[in-house]
Amino acid sequence: MKWHHYISDLFLTRRFYAVLFVCICLIFVRFFIHWLGVVPFLFAGTMGVLWLVDYLFLFVKRQGVFGARTHADRFSNGDENLVRLDLESFYDFPVKLEIVDEIPHQFQRRDVLFKTSLAAHARGYLEYRLRPVKRGVYSFGNINIYASGPIGFVMRRFRHAAAKDVPVYPSYLQMRKYQLMAVHNRLDEAGVKKMRRIGHSMEFEQIKEYVRGDDFRTVNWKATARKGTLMVNHFTDEKSQQIYCIIDKGRVMKMPFDGLSLLDYAVNASLVLSNVALLKQDRAGLITFSKNPGSTVMADKKLTQMQSILEVLYSQKTGYPESDFGHLYAHMRTRITQRSLVVLFTNFESMSGLERQLPYLRKMAQHHLLLVVFFENTELKQLTEKDASDVESIYIKTIAEKFVFEKKLIVKELQKFGILSILTTPANVTVNALNKYLELKARQAI
Numbered sequence: 220m221k222w223h224h225y226i227s228d229l230f231l232t233r234r235f236y237a238v239l240f241v242c243i244c245l246i247f248v249r250f251f252i253h254w255l256g257v258v259p260f261l262f263a264g265t266m267g268v269l270w271l272v273d274y275l276f277l278f279v280k281r282q283g284v285f286g287a288r289t290h291a292d293r294f295s296n297g298d299e300n301l302v303r304l305d306l307e308s309f310y311d312f313p314v315k316l317e318i319v320d321e322i323p324h325q326f327q328r329r330d331v332l333f334k335t336s337l338a339a340h341a342r343g344y345l346e347y348r349l350r351p352v353k354r355g356v357y358s359f360g361n362i363n364i365y366a367s368g369p370i371g372f373v374m375r376r377f378r379h380a381a382a383k384d385v386p387v388y389p390s391y392l393q394m395r396k397y398q399l400m401a402v403h404n405r406l407d408e409a410g411v412k413k414m415r416r417i418g419h420s421m422e423f424e425q426i427k428e429y430v431r432g433d434d435f436r437t438v439n440w441k442a443t444a445r446k447g448t449l450m451v452n453h454f455t456d457e458k459s460q461q462i463y464c465i466i467d468k469g470r471v472m473k474m475p476f477d478g479l480s481l482l483d484y485a486v487n488a489s490l491v492l493s494n495v496a497l498l499k500q501d502r503a504g505l506i507t508f509s510k511n512p513g514s515t516v517m518a519d520k521k522l523t524q525m526q527s528i529l530e531v532l533y534s535q536k537t538g539y540p541e542s543d544f545g546h547l548y549a550h551m552r553t554r555i556t557q558r559s560l561v562v563l564f565t566n567f568e569s570m571s572g573l574e575r576q577l578p579y580l581r582k583m584a585q586h587h588l589l590l591v592v593f594f595e596n597t598e599l600k601q602l603t604e605k606d607a608s609d610v611e612s613i614y615i616k617t618i619a620e621k622f623v624f625e626k627k628l629i630v631k632e633l634q635k636f637g638i639l640s641i642l643t644t645p646a647n648v649t650v651n652a653l654n655k656y657l658e659l660k661a662r663q664a665i
Contacts, residue, residue, distance in 0.1 A: 225278055230374040232367055238266055273370040276312065284308050284316065284337075286362045288381045294357065295392040297479050297487060299348040304362065306344060308337040314366045317374075318345065321360025323385075325353060351387045352478035354486075354533055359383045389532045390487040393649065397491045398498065426450050460665045461504065461518040461559035462496040462656070463587075464489035468509040468535060469542030471566040474596075476645040481594055485564035486532045488592075488649040492562065492656060493528050499660065504559075505531060510540040512550040518559065544579035551583065560665045561587045562652060566594050568622070573629050581636050588665060590639040592652055597644050599623055 245259035277283065285307045294300045302322075308314055318333045326349060333345050351357060364377040426442050429449035442450035466472075466489060472482040493503035497520055504518030505528050514531045516524075542565070551561075561583060567573045583589050602619035605612070626642055633640040643651040659665050 228376040228378075229274070229278075230365060230376060232371055232374055235270065235372040238372070242266055269370050270372045273368050273372045276310075276368045276370075277366065277373055277375040280309055282377075283310055283375065284314065284364050284366050284377050286318065286364050286377065286379045286381075288320065288359065288362055288383075290385070292385070293391075294349070294351050294385055294387045295390050296351055296354050296387050296483060297390050298392045299350050300392075302347055302349060304333070304345045304347075305342070306335070306337060306364070307342045308340060308366075310366075310368075311339050312369055313338050314368060315371070316367075317365040319363040319365075321363070322349065323357035323359060325351065325355075325357055350478075352483070354387050354389065354483070354535075357385045357387055359385065386533070388529060389483075389490045391490070391529065393487055394490050394494050397649070397653070398494055426452055459520070460501045460660075461555070461557055462493070462501050462665075463504045463506060463518060463555065463559050463561045464492055465506045465508065465547070465561060465563045466535065467542050467563070467565035468507055468513060468537050469565075470537065470539050471542070471568065471572075472564075473537045474566070474594075476594075476597060479645070480537060481566055481645060482535065482537045484594070484645040484648050485592075486535060488652050489562075489564065490529065490532055491649050492652050494525055495653060496656070497525060503528065504555075506547075506550070506554075507531070507535055508547045508550070509538050509542050511543065511546055515550075515554060517554070544576040548579045548582055552586070555587070559587050560590065560656070560659060562590045562592060562656070564592045564648075567626075567629050568596070569625055570628055570632070573632060577632070577636070580633070580638055584636065584638050588639070588659070590641065590655060590659075591633060592641045592643065592648060593626075593629070594648070595626060595642055595644050596622065 242259065242263045245255065245262055249255045249259050287305045288302065289305065290302045291300060302320075304318060304320065306316065306318075313336060315336045316334070318335070320331045320333075322328060322331050331347070333347070335343060335345060337343050360382055362379045362381045364379070365374045366377065367374045426439055427450070428446075429438070429451045433451045437451040439450045439452050466482070466485050468482060472480060472485065474481050476484070489505065493505065496503040500520065502518040502520045503524060505514070505516040507513035507515075514535070516527050516531055555561075563580075563583075567576075580589065580591065599619045599622050602616060603623055605616065607613040607616045630640050630642050639655070641648075641651050641655055
């Protein structure tokens, strides 16, 4: 260890300053109370000896405390991500520790200070969680550990180089949660409704023995005659249907709710919806657009499709220009030749905003099954629920109710032209989009 570390890593504790203050007070009082004699000086000498012993105990070892940080190779946007700090003491006596972890500046947190203690030659760990609200690269810094001994006059700093860049991807934790539920047919636990099937699909799967509850109309009489027991045809959902998630990256998607922008909510919902569609043996695709068409992932169900969609969603950002639905329609006509379910994530704040884009939406609906997903303004909704106590609050509440009502008019306007729509809060967009997708499959509307 270089000599300057003996000074630069030295810090005095509050206990030291408290005892020093008592010592100064005793020396000051001695001028007025002479019978104290040498007591203040003995106190100061004892304090100096204890300080020196404490210093030697802490700095005698080259490596006193070790710290390391572990976390996932990538973080999930909008979710709580676990970070773990592993600690090990090499001292022959118990130590108290204060750990300052240099987390990425995007979190704007100054409270990542942890206090703990370790016995002699002991190991321990600490855990905390971080919730990123923007996609991109986040940079961790060093781990600073401040150790103090039994006397507690001196703290020694151990700085461990742990700088690392961590990419923040769309919410893959949410995607995995819905994936597991879909595999085990437990999507209803997350709020996804079970849809009653109407009729039968044309996708034949197998012939099986009749069990109570099977439809008599599916009885296979030839197989029944051969087996001597009642046999029925079993059908499954039609497969290989095309599902496209189209994400608006214009300025209307910049609005933030609970730290995340509307674009991030749309990105997370698209990731989950595409993954569930692939699990249902459908083909999932993706298109992003703003003033011009952006990234396009053609619908497919190959093994690498989900990774391709994830990589495209990772780099999407909103812009300030208004989105051009005309260019989007032209792009769809040239790239999507088969009738598909098109889930369009966008936002309309007024009827005038819808009317500008409605001709293009109607043209899209002529060639595809179009589902428009747009968002409620939850802050305006909260204003409408507040009691109005004066003229100003009455005015604000009235304007808020006008905007909320206009959102409902947009739904009616889209229904008038046969366009499916979902008006949802940002927090529930994933569940509502999944519900609609499963409903459309159950109705064989795709």
